[in-house]
Amino acid sequence: MSNEQTIGDLLAEQVDRLLGREVTRERLIAVEDGSFDQGLWQALEELGITLALVPEDAGGVGLGWEDAEPALRAAGSWAAPVPLAETLVAGWALGLAGIDNPGGPLAVSDLIFQLDHQGRLSGEDGLVPWIGHCSHLVALAERGGERFIALIPRDDLQLTAVETLARIPSARVVVSGFAPAALAPAPFAGELGLKPALAAARAVQMAGILDRLLALCVDYGNTREQFGKPIGKFQAIQHLIADLAAQAAAAQVAGLYACRQLDRGNGEHGAAVAKARAGQAASRGAESAHQVFGAIGFTDEHILHYYSRRLWQWRDEAGSEHWWAERLGRQVLAAPGAQLWPAIAG
Amino acid sequence: MSNEQTIGDLLAEQVDRLLGREVTRERLIAVEDGSFDQGLWQALEELGITLALVPEDAGGVGLGWEDAEPALRAAGSWAAPVPLAETLVAGWALGLAGIDNPGGPLAVSDLIFQLDHQGRLSGEDGLVPWIGHCSHLVALAERGGERFIALIPRDDLQLTAVETLARIPSARVVVSGFAPAALAPAPFAGELGLKPALAAARAVQMAGILDRLLALCVDYGNTREQFGKPIGKFQAIQHLIADLAAQAAAAQVAGLYACRQLDRGNGEHGAAVAKARAGQAASRGAESAHQVFGAIGFTDEHILHYYSRRLWQWRDEAGSEHWWAERLGRQVLAAPGAQLWPAIAG
């Protein structure tokens, strides 16, 4: 729409073009079966997107979250089977903490690990996607109220494979008393550590998926015929698709909102609003899309479930919509009603 | 459908015919403005419905709740502007307690009043519909764990008019230290006193209203034209009406279920299920009906709101759907999960 294209838009276009060409159902299956798509990852690295949030002086692109949002959403819209969101969060956190980025795909935890006085890390996270394919885990560590970003070699972790609806290779992670490869104070991290950033990323990815579902549904509505006409002529189908469109739009705005708030150091609030809203959009959007597609959308062969399963998964990761809504609601209830509007509008 | 007509069906037919003829918008307005429709009440008395639940040896018809349900639903379906439901509950309670029925319209409270050792009654109820037009209030009284049915002359009550969405003349009632006109033990009354019976009656009335809304919407769908055809030809309108039908059906079954449970001394369970379900049906049904009717349904002149306002009111009286659902849910959660199915199916 706008005449000036930002670097973020350009990057997104490149990512979109690459993924539109490369992400086939076969490659999605291969990744769900456990292999890593090195070719796709390298192609993305070449575009610079994997280091988008790493400061320029640390060898990255030095973008903010708002700039990176279109590319991440584009990646979501193709269900890109790579740890792009995780690597972005990790690169951003390492960059802020001034830790050298080891490069390559990185995993993140949205929980907080404990650091003892010998600098040894302990803790566990029941779900870390992609960790089996990453050299390091980036996580928040805490010691006596102080917060640190820790870079932990995968080999220092105990991994147990876990199953998710997305079927992205994931593991339960336990670390017991290893010193991290790098550690640096993280004054920027709030009470929730990396959870807000990961939640923001998931909201953006879900928005991308909903964009795709909408495009698929419009196309199907125009081509699939029943009762002698395209099903998109039926008011019921039109309304399902209009509802999906509304959810896709809301999720898009939610994801972008979270990114903008992260950029201004208000990540927790942004994530709460965005994940609460986008999680709801994910549930409703997946429901509408499946209803539009009918039986064909339930087949393994059809692409739909590679999207809907990610929606069902990501709404639960990094805090569900209920978890964030509850947190937001408790903040609202902590102040008199007259404070609600100023809290929203400033 | 069935060939054998019960006395309950016959009574319902008579009530339906009478009310269909007599209940005009003008008479609804007059009652909402504060007058009592003596003519309508007398006509109903002549049919015997007002004493339907009073034992035969006490001068009543001696029906059970299940038998009376069709007539009460028919009354609901015409939004009959008389305290029929209340008088039925009152007559039933007085009959079970063996207290002489004073006749005429009676009001009931769904709360529990306190009886002292001098036999004096105290307590208050924030909402008693129709009390201004009734000679007596029937309420449950408690003294040291014992329960009684109390018949209280209206003149012993302090009344303060209160406003409701239904606009049926109603009052806040306070009684402070008067001896009731009659008092008798009520071993049949559970923890909730008369609330389950009143809740059952409200569920039945709401089912009647939903029946009416459905009939009105079908008629409007077939006659109102837009875009050159009856709006009922539009799939969106068809779906709204189908949804309304589903809610009307569920409310009907719910109301009848509550009545059957009352008859077998299991009124609290029946009321919980019925009011929880019918309250939800009321909200959804009113929403669908208003959406079908559009702007015309918002006018004072149109009959729709005489129904929808009663739905909005009655869902809140004698325990809302949330109140009853919470109670039912707490019972479910009081036992292991394996007990759920036996609790439902026996």
Add this chain to the structure above:
Amino acid sequence: MTSPFSFKPLELPAALQPLRQRVRDFLAEAGRDWSGWKVGHSWTGFDRDFSRAVGAEGWIGMTWPKQYGGGERSHLERYVVVEEMLAVGAPLGAHWFGDRQSGPLLLRLGTEQQRQRFLPEIVKGEASFCIGLSEPNAGSDLAAIKSRANKVDGGWRLTGTKIWTTNGHLSDFMIGLFRTGGDGKVKHEGLSQFLIDMRSSGIDVRPIRDLTGEAHFNEIFFDDVFVPADMLVGVEGDGWNQATSELAFERSQPDRFMSCFPVLPPLIDEIRQGGDGDRLAARRLGATVADLVILREMSLSVLGQLAEGHAPAREAALVKDLGNSHEQQIPNLVRELSDCPATLARGNRLSELQGFLTQNVPSYSLRGGTREILKGIIAKGLGLR
């Protein structure tokens, strides 16, 4: 009277309690090792050994005449058995379609020879039936069926493709709807039902994997498949009416609202582990139970009316519509009350069931006719012109 519906109540007599207890005991034993994932399949799960055991108890074809191996027991007794099975998510698939649909069809419209040959086998749990309705270009629009049966010497030759046939790859027989005539102008004329032996030559069954990776439904290709003349079911050309009245009949049964029930007990247990449950948990569970109780009452009422010889088609359609909504909401309920765990823990009953249902409930408003088609049927049935 105003209501267009009739929901005369049906009270299950106390005399059925011993039967109910017997079914519970049987299931406690048979289901000892069923996983949450298996239980999630409910009546679509195919387990021939289980069906044989059910048959041995006399719980298939319970209401059918004894001369065909049936039990001549009441529809109420059958209801008790069925709802007990559904309450624990028993794998009914190997006998369900025969018991619910194909057997009753043969009883109503089959020849004496068809009844004698097939009904006793269904009753024993030995003959599995599937239903061949949908085609690649006839989904919601069933009347657009193109598969043909051409009359030949001694029978018919079937050609065409059926799709979405649940358990077709495991079934012994199909009741299939094929075009036998009609000029194509009135689409639902000239269709006929056939009883097809799935081992006939010319039948190619291609299982279709679903989004969980399992194959429950199938695409079935008919290439000049011979069906003997005596395997026509009912009246030639009347298949549309026969098949749609079957659909109407099955709409109100408890499989239309109890598919998700088995997840509720472990959910309750999980909530109880964390304390008594709060207002949120109590309200949501209470509303769900109230909804279920009323659905069951509606379903029982339709059963009673059918047994009395009425045809409460509108009422049955409403049960399915409300039942779909009920079932589809349950995974949302479980998510909210179990704090949305992000992993599927094998071996954990609640987690397996929830994982299965989350991925499968969207299909529940498709099977047996989509929600959109159903709502149209309801609206028309109400007199919308």
Add this chain to the structure above:
Amino acid sequence: MTSPFSFKPLELPAALQPLRQRVRDFLAEAGRDWSGWKVGHSWTGFDRDFSRAVGAEGWIGMTWPKQYGGGERSHLERYVVVEEMLAVGAPLGAHWFGDRQSGPLLLRLGTEQQRQRFLPEIVKGEASFCIGLSEPNAGSDLAAIKSRANKVDGGWRLTGTKIWTTNGHLSDFMIGLFRTGGDGKVKHEGLSQFLIDMRSSGIDVRPIRDLTGEAHFNEIFFDDVFVPADMLVGVEGDGWNQATSELAFERSQPDRFMSCFPVLPPLIDEIRQGGDGDRLAARRLGATVADLVILREMSLSVLGQLAEGHAPAREAALVKDLGNSHEQQIPNLVRELSDCPATLARGNRLSELQGFLTQNVPSYSLRGGTREILKGIIAKGLGLR
């Protein structure tokens, strides 16, 4: 890129904070005695004195050129003023339609003379406008308009009936859509917009009471009403495009999602009186606030795009659709979290607001076009053919 939408963010600059504060101070004073019932009316409430006071502050026609009395201030400043007003449910009705709709129409398409005559009056809060679109047989189907304007010497003669005209009985002027030509085949051709003095002879305004007993909308009869030639707005015969683009423009404004906002603060206060609120209250409120924040972001984005000269019609339609759902859910939220009181307590702000909204929100998915029509527009805009 995949998304058919553009939601470029618009950040309200901190420089607007003093203006916001000034509006808050003004409203704290002006709204001191507003009851919950009054506040429930929000932007439909008609209070000429209030509108004059708003005008005196320079908050009507804020973005219009100074030559017409406007403030030449930014759309962002106007947005701040409007959302502050809506947040407290201020009675905007006496200037709202002029400020939101009719003034901008005249600026876009009016004659110089029309602008000079009417805009300064709107700005002062002296000229109230209403919108004459719907007719008894042209509700959702606006193009079915039958009211006619016949050309006569020096002007037009108007005959017909308009209905559902909000505040028509209190307004000074109407922008009305009348049929001026067209052969009736293409129904939306041959319509024209007129600026009508409501005091003209031949106009009969019949207020229509709504279900709360109040009269906000009207049926307006035109019996050979003379309108001077210079009161045609825009191009003869192009009224359909002119009017529908107005509708598209107004869809994304905060009145489409903030009508129920004023009930939230007293709800929060009531919950706080009973303690901290539990999980149920927190989750429901949190979800509602998240929804609102996102709607506001969407609305701001559309504002920014409009200001840049784009026409984000699809985006605006989505804001209205989502906004309707948001608003209509709020009375349900209040009911559940305030334990469903069964009486309307006059003098209690929460109770009055809830009583008003319960009875009025069903109309929110009708005004400005029904939900059904809107969803059709959205679907078509997405490329469904």
